[in-house]
Amino acid sequence: MISPRGLPQGESGARAIEPGRSPETAAKEAETRSTPGQFSPDDFASFGARSWIAIPAVVKCPGRISIGDDVEVFPRAWLSVVEEHLGSRYEPRLTIGNRVKLGHDLVIACIGEVVIEDDVLVSDRVFIGDTSHGFSDPDTPIHAQPMMPPRPVRIGRGAFLGVGSIVLGGVQVGPNGYVAAGAVVTKDVPARTVVAGNPATPIKAWNGRAWESQR
Numbered sequence: 001m002i003s004p005r006g007l008p009q010g011e012s013g014a015r016a017i018e019p020g021r022s023p024e025t026a027a028k029e030a031e032t033r034s035t036p037g038q039f040s041p042d043d044f045a046s047f048g049a050r051s052w053i054a055i056p057a058v059v060k061c062p063g064r065i066s067i068g069d070d071v072e073v074f075p076r077a078w079l080s081v082v083e084e085h086l087g088s089r090y091e092p093r094l095t096i097g098n099r100v101k102l103g104h105d106l107v108i109a110c111i112g113e114v115v116i117e118d119d120v121l122v123s124d125r126v127f128i129g130d131t132s133h134g135f136s137d138p139d140t141p142i143h144a145q146p147m148m149p150p151r152p153v154r155i156g157r158g159a160f161l162g163v164g165s166i167v168l169g170g171v172q173v174g175p176n177g178y179v180a181a182g183a184v185v186t187k188d189v190p191a192r193t194v195v196a197g198n199p200a201t202p203i204k205a206w207n208g209r210a211w212e213s214q215r
């Protein structure tokens with residue numbers, strides 16, 4: 001279901017507590033968890049005109065998310081904006097510009113800064129993250145280890161992220177950058193450049209007159 005300004009008001013929606021979590025952690029998580037119906041435009045740092053988030057969606061810490069005008073977020077987005085993990089506190093900030101379109105099954109993991117500038121188009125099943133689960137201790141389960149320090153991510157104005165692509169921490173995609181389907185982006189994408197593959201590398205770039213092969 002999609003509603004104008006997207007967010008159905010007044011639904012109660014049970015707050016899930018996952019097995020295996022301590023009551024304290026579960027209570028803390030419940031404070032920040034939004035299941036469908038548990039967030040409204042007023043919960044966000046800002047929520048622009050004519051924007052909507054289709055449900056189901058999971059939005060954590062909406063107060064740390066700014067959404068511009070005419071933003072469309074298709075079903076099953078998971079905006080994982082996290083202030084606390086295993087006792088570490090973060091100051092996350094997710095900024096989504098005007099006229100941004102975010103496809104189905106998007107995941108954004110943010111404990112630092114993720115910026116999606118105006119007019120970005122994101123296809124289905126895309127992951128954007130400014131951190132990863134840490135693995136410095138080889139003997140402790142990964143889920144019990146701290147997150148890696150965040151590295152800011154910026155998707156430049158007018159850029160495109162193809163279906164199934166992944167944008168990792170520290171990456172800046174330049175204006176009108178083009179990330180091909182299935183690409184895993186580990187390094188910056190220059191403006192007006194097409195990157196593809198895993199790890200993604202340039203395949204074409206605009207030379208001022210025409211698209212030039214980079215291979």
Ligand SMILES: CC(C)(COP(=O)(O)OP(=O)(O)OC[C@H]1O[C@@H](n2cnc3c(N)ncnc32)[C@H](O)[C@@H]1OP(=O)(O)O)[C@@H](O)C(=O)NCCC(=O)NCCS
Nearest residue numbers: 122123124161162163179180181182194196197203204215
């Ligand atoms: C990037 C894309 C547009 C192709 O662009 P193109 O200019 O037609 O590229 P070409 O077909 O000329 O390919 C150039 C080279 O890149 C390779 N390539 C193209 N797309 C690739 C991809 N997604 N992954 C890996 N390699 C790719 C080609 O095999 C070719 O390699 P070669 O030079 O060794 O033969 C297309 O692959 C793509 O990703 N489309 C987006 C699909 C999508 O996300 N749709 C959802 C819309 S909401």
